[in-house]
Amino acid sequence: MAQAKTTILSPRLDAVLARRLLGQMALIRRFEEKAAEMYALGKIGGFLHLYIGQEAVAVGATSTLRPDDYAVSSYREHGHCLAKGSDPRRVMAELFGRRDGLSKGKGGSMHLFDKSVNFLGGHGIVGAHLPLAAGAGFAINYQGGDQVVLCFFGDGAVHEGEFHEAMNLVALWKLPVIYICENNRYAMGTAIHRALAQTEIWRFAETYGIHGEAVDGMDVLAVRECVGRVVERARRDKTPALIEARTYRFRGHSMRDPAGAVYRTREEVEREKQRDPIALLTARGLKDGVLSEADVRAIEQNVADAVDEAVAFAEASPEPPASFLFTDVYKD
Ligand SMILES: Cc1ncc(C[n+]2csc(CCOP(=O)(O)OP(=O)(O)O)c2C)c(N)n1
Numbered sequence: 001m002a003q004a005k006t007t008i009l010s011p012r013l014d015a016v017l018a019r020r021l022l023g024q025m026a027l028i029r030r031f032e033e034k035a036a037e038m039y040a041l042g043k044i045g046g047f048l049h050l051y052i053g054q055e056a057v058a059v060g061a062t063s064t065l066r067p068d069d070y071a072v073s074s075y076r077e078h079g080h081c082l083a084k085g086s087d088p089r090r091v092m093a094e095l096f097g098r099r100d101g102l103s104k105g106k107g108g109s110m111h112l113f114d115k116s117v118n119f120l121g122g123h124g125i126v127g128a129h130l131p132l133a134a135g136a137g138f139a140i141n142y143q144g145g146d147q148v149v150l151c152f153f154g155d156g157a158v159h160e161g162e163f164h165e166a167m168n169l170v171a172l173w174k175l176p177v178i179y180i181c182e183n184n185r186y187a188m189g190t191a192i193h194r195a196l197a198q199t200e201i202w203r204f205a206e207t208y209g210i211h212g213e214a215v216d217g218m219d220v221l222a223v224r225e226c227v228g229r230v231v232e233r234a235r236r237d238k239t240p241a242l243i244e245a246r247t248y249r250f251r252g253h254s255m256r257d258p259a260g261a262v263y264r265t266r267e268e269v270e271r272e273k274q275r276d277p278i279a280l281l282t283a284r285g286l287k288d289g290v291l292s293e294a295d296v297r298a299i300e301q302n303v304a305d306a307v308d309e310a311v312a313f314a315e316a317s318p319e320p321p322a323s324f325l326f327t328d329v330y331k332d
């Protein structure tokens with residue numbers, strides 16, 4: 001049943017895990033910083049929503065999955081897609097609208113999709129993918145599998161009907177779906193307390209008789225521990241769960257709102273940046289003696305190289321031909 005939980009002491013960290021989690025978060029951060037640069041240069045068009053600040057949620061949560069488990073996300077999905085294992089070169093090519101992109105250049109930033117790693121997409125309509133996650137959970141049960149589905153979404157979906165319909169169905173039909181609400185306290189420029197009567201989102205689990213829990217979304221180890229527990233249970237007993245990961249986006253909603261400065265104070269943003277998930281894990285790793293300064297520098301260099309390579313790959317990929325307009329419309 002629903003419960004609030006504050007992790008006092010993060011779980012144990014060894015060198016392999018520290019490098020893996022830090023490497024993934026650093027890759028997502030660098031990838032998106034570069035994507036913002038490419039957007040400013042006009043190489044990326046359309047919408048672009050950065051995940052900077054929230055990396056611990058995608059990385060901590062997906063680190064508990066098997067490769068055949070599923071993840072699905074909203075339009076702020078670069079991080080989830082990369083954390084699930086997609087090739088950064090193909091993600092960048094999709095942002096560039098190029099043929100070698102994950103969706104053949106036809107989807108762009110909000111519509112990454114990668115069957116090869118069971119990433120079931122970025123979705124632009126707020127809340128629309130929550131029932132899709134329930135459908136994926138239904139398919140798993142129907143086919144007798146033991147995979148689980150992680151569904152990431154924002155606090156702005158909670159006051160929509162789809163959230164409640166999906167929660168009811170996964171509870172009623174016992175589907176192995178874990179809903180992870182990334183509560184970054186804003187839906188575009190609207191603060192959560194102006195939109196939700198109940199701002200403790202994990203409490204909605206109680207209504208549907210499923211497990212609910214809040215977790216510090218800036219602490220990758222806390223997310224990993226929390227999601228790891230519910231994933232294990234979902235795999236074993238088909239029990240769904242609702243996790244509220246409390247996090248913060250350091251940038252604005254999208255490139256049209258680069259700093260989010262109109263509806264948040266500079267002090268608030270600066271205060272939240274003190275809890276940068278990458279800095280927190282780095283400090284923890286150094287303190288525990290499982291990371292060295294040299295390890296951190298090597299990780300930074302590796303991700304910078306990988307992102308440069310992704311940009312070169314995207315630049316070299318051709319535009320999709322006009323005939324692509326008529327492909328992938330219907331399933332064969
Ligand atoms: C059904 C629907 N209504 C409105 C929008 C416009 N819209 C795009 S993002 C957004 C805010 C969503 O905020 P949240 O769910 O908290 O996600 P975050 O951007 O914070 O990651 C809105 C209202 C939309 N895409 N879909």
Ligand SMILES: [Mg+2]
Nearest residue numbers: 154155186187
């Ligand atoms: Mg939000």
